[in-house]
Amino acid sequence: MTASGERMVGDLARAIDESDFAWSLVLVGEDQRDKLAALTSDLRGKLSTTGDGKQITSGYAYWGIGPTIAWAHACTDPFYLVMKQSLDSFTRRWGRVRGKLGDGFHYVSFGVGTGHKDGLIVEHLLERNPDMVYLPVDMSSEMLRLGTQESTHRVRLPGHRVVPVQVDFAIPQNLTELRGLVHRLVGDEPVLYSLLGNTLANFDDDAELLANLTALARPQDRFLLEVASTDAVSDELAQEAVEEYSRSRAYREFVTSALLHNTDLTINTDAVRFRGAVEGDRALRVKVIYQNQTGGDIQMMLPDRTRVPFPDGDTIRLYLTRKYLRKAQEEMVRAAGMRKVTATHSDFSAPRSAQGFGMDLLLLAPGEEPTPPVGQGKRTRADEIWEN
Ligand SMILES: C[S@@+](CC[C@H](N)C(=O)[O-])C[C@H]1O[C@@H](n2cnc3c(N)ncnc32)[C@H](O)[C@@H]1O
Known part of the structure; x- marks a missing residue:
């Protein structure tokens, strides 16, 4: 960087540090x-009643x-x-x-x-x-x-x-x-x-x-x-996880907020659905979806002013979360x-x-777990018995 460039950066740093105004760089x-184009494209997904078509991916929810x-x-x-x-x-x-x-x-x-x-x-x-x-x-x-x-x-x-x-x-x-x-x-x-x-x-x-x-x-x-x-992990526990999320009204308002701000849908927080499942032997998964349950087909306007069909029963996945085993x-x-x-x-x-x-x-x-020195491998049942 040139001397004048460095001076400028230094001046800017001082101006920010010495000001009482809440500047943030x-x-x-x-x-x-x-980003807006990617969000728009995600909202054009195929029809799905299970939250596997249209979606708002992580990051866009916030x-x-x-x-x-x-x-x-x-x-x-x-x-x-x-x-x-x-x-x-x-x-x-x-x-x-x-x-x-x-x-x-x-x-x-x-x-x-x-x-x-x-x-x-x-x-x-x-x-x-x-x-x-x-x-x-x-x-x-x-x-x-x-x-x-x-x-x-x-x-x-x-x-x-x-x-x-x-x-x-x-x-x-x-x-x-x-x-x-x-x-x-x-x-x-x-x-x-x-x-x-x-x-x-x-x-x-x-x-x-x-x-x-x-x-x-x-x-x-x-x-x-x-x-x-x-x-x-079990189906019952997946249901418990669902209940935990579905209790909060403020959480429903948060998950629908990206829809509220990026489409012309009239948001009904009761149309937020939670689907729990076991994800292999690693996690409980909760999918949060918004379902058209008006009984009729709707047209939804996207940020680029195009309209896409949002048929009765169709869903938009709003959020994905898990609890890891x-x-x-x-x-x-x-x-x-x-x-x-x-x-x-x-x-x-x-x-x-x-x-x-x-x-x-x-x-x-x-990096990997350091290998224990010879003779100090994993503790076996025999080790435990000898210690007692
Ligand atoms: C669940 S919040 C966690 C916030 C904070 N770390 C905490 O524990 O309270 C997720 C944060 O990550 C950001 N985020 C989510 N996906 C992101 C992405 N793909 N790229 C950048 N930021 C993302 C969100 O905007 C939000 O601030």
């Missing part, structure tokens, strides 16, 4: 017209100011148990894993949300690295603004070391660019990456997403993953090329919540 990585506000509102609803418990218990769970982290980390957060959890993480990391750089990454610029204000308002982190990045992290090319950006900013210093709030569960190909995100981690980096968990998590982590450094589990203590549902926070590092 955002790096926009994608043309938002392309995209824009309407869904951002609806999400923030849902997070405070005591009936939206997964999120409530995730937020309420995060301080304790983070307190248990952070000791294993060491000092000098920078922070890249995939999916900032309301920023409450990032606030706790930033506070801890900044105490141990006064020069830390914080990169919240999100598809929604409004979520970035909201979340970053929450995550940084209690700490003295100069504005120019907060670098919000607006990109869709489900696109591998975006991750390649992000990797280049992060490494240019921090050099060889370690980075903590995070994917919190069970965001992983929202993606059709969650295993691929986890592998793509964790591939950014170098040997000195760490990855913090938070997922909703279950001790067992706890004993399958090890394999999921291993398949992503990572190993568990430490983990905490917290059970749902809420009434009417199924036994065995909870949240797990896993601190991961790249």
Whole structure:
């Protein structure tokens, strides 16, 4: 960079840091017209009564100011148990894993949300690295603004070391660019990456997403993953999971908010349906769908002003989520090329919540589990007997 370019960047950083006005710099990585076109195309899917045609994929559910506000509102609803418990218990769970982290980390957060959890993480990391750089990454610029204000308002982190990045992290090319950006900013210093709030569960190909995100981690980096968990899988438990989501009105308003803002449908929150299923021997899956149950065929206007038929009984998948089988998590982590450094589990203590549902926070590092020295392999039943 030329001297005048460097001066300009320095002046801009000073102008932001010294102003009382709430400036936020955002790096926009994608043309938002392309995103709108992709959303429009997803809403043209085939007729399906089971949520397998038209859809709103993860990221678009939170995209824009309407869904951002609806999400923030849902997070405070005591009936939206997964999120409530995730937020309420995060301080304790983070307190248990952070000791294993060491000092000098920078922070890249995939999916900032309301920023409450990032606030706790930033506070801890900044105490141990006064020069830390914080990169919240999100598809929604409004979520970035909201979340970053929450995550940084209690700490003295100069504005120019907060670098919000607006990109869709489900696109591998975006991750390649992000990797280049992060490494240019921090050099060889370690980075903590995070994917919190069970965001992983929202993606059709969650295993691929986890592998793509964790591939950014170098040997000195760490990855913090938070997922909703279950001790067992069965059709009954899938129904319990469905009930947990369907109780919250604010959650229904959130999942329909992308439809409200991107189509001309008159939204009826009672037309939101929840379908639970067992996903192999790895998870309980809940599909949240919007069904035309007016008894007649409707025309739905899309963001490009075209109209598509939304026949009676047809559905739009609004959201996908899961609860991961706890004993399958090890394999999921291993398949992503990572190993568990430490983990905490917290059970749902809420009434009417199924036994065995909870949240797990896993601190991961790249590479395989170190092979134990000869003679210190896996503990066998015989070892246990000899110890007693
Ligand atoms: C379930 S919320 C979790 C928020 C926060 N991490 C927490 O635990 O409270 C998911 C967040 O990820 C963002 N997000 C979802 N899919 C995304 C994608 N494909 N690319 C970028 N951001 C995405 C959403 O905008 C939202 O902020």
